[in-house]
Amino acid sequence: MPRSLPTAVSFAALSLATGLLSAPPAQAGTGTGTSPDGTAPSPPTAVAPYLYNGWGSPPNPTTVTNATGVTYFTLAFVLSNGYCNPQWDGSRALTGGVDQQTINTVRANGGDVVPSFGGWSGNKLESSCSSASELAAAYQRVITAFGLKAIDIDLEADAYDSPTVQQRTVDALKAVKNNNPGLKVYVTIGTGQSGPDTSLIKRAASSGLTVDAWTIMPFNFGGVGQNMGNLSTQAAEGLKDALKNAYGYSDDQTYRLMGISSMNGITDQGETVTVADFRTMLAYAQQHHLARLTFWSANRDRPCTGGPADSCSGVSQSDWDYTRVFAAYTG
Template identity: 55%
Template structure:
């Protein structure tokens, strides 16, 4: 996602209590299904305000990056035990949950800085352990991770190791897309996941920045259908199974490309499409900019939190 302006029950209960959440509340929320992105460098950064206003229960927190080596830090600079941990505790105390996102478009990525799959898996594990996570999102973008065979394979092998150590952890991989589905790099990543046995739970595409404008609801449907077809071909799944392993992460309002806009009506149509196919993930970038007008908002006329409310209504 682009920066804008750019295991036993007792053990699980103990972990949940240690990080400030009643186990029953934590168990009730799916952090993957309907969790809009939230970042901490601008715009509307209060998750609990959004939860109160919309009913949304989970957020995808952007981004875990490299500190310059193979150590994870929020945006490459903030400790795992600082303000972000407090924010996660606040979300969980309000009855919600989180899925941290590793990577993104810019910044120094763990996938490129960690020199082995085992080291990268170790970096993932630090974040998993810090927050007692149920899921992680790997947002694989740009030439340093997505368009790099070595790094693609390193990430997938790290996923395999991480899933072996955390069998109940769900892993989402998020990638860019063309209007027809994953490009050559995306197809390679999916095929390599099968070959390596990475056991990715959800494949999610970002159906925007097409440089073409037009009907963004139609483009989104076509892109996700293309993802479904690739998963079906690679894994031998039925249409229904492939859709249930697919997801999408849109962008509210004006995207990074001039002339390309996802309207509230578009996003409502996209949710209906997601519901009809029981997609595993329906989200967008980002709650921070889910407000009317320019600057740090969506660039369109909309009510506050309009897109977050649509996500909150998604039940799969």
């Protein structure tokens, strides 16, 4: 799914949750149910909007948390600086900089981050590392640096299109899962209106890789003038069929290993994803207990006041309207 950095925006949270013939997986996320005082439900960890420090006047996560209750964020993007060397955007130091500060702030607010590897633009680790073992080691550097509980592999563009890179990524994730018991691995990929390309899903299944959520990005796929909420759930049904065919899951198992990662407002290709469309996706996620419900991006969840499209949605809204909708998700 396209996501440009300064221009096109997309993220593939390829949460590859696969487990051949396994028992039904646990319900999506944690932190559901009621708050300590027994009143309002708290959003699950499944709701983690993308936050990008590279541009778009990044909001303070404390501001978003205080306004919406969302405490988890998907932090984009970890890329390669030279040969198989993970850095934020391939240029900012892995630790000690603004991204470290964001992680510290999110955790101080009671939440956590899900670093996202890849995206549409830039030099991907998946392509620059020459072997699965080197790629696994690069992932591990980030996992260890921050004591991570979850990662997002956003496989897009040339990285997705290469069978060699696909297999390298699958093999690296198998090693990472084996070396980090309990680590959640999300895989995010693009999609068409009827569902995603199935090459990576089939490759993962045949290799015995299991992940915690396959997430599609239902936008930039020819939806101009159409109801993007309905198109998004239609694409999700295509994902369900692809996972069932590859892994032999039941419907209920499959839904609980799926995710939707939308784009709020005007997309790169001129589609309009409205707050009402987010409500449609929320209802679908609630009905089927999806493992992940997120979007690109928190940076854009504000009305435009003359700023660039990377810092606002392009539609009439109040600050954080889209985040508030997904914050109602209870898993």
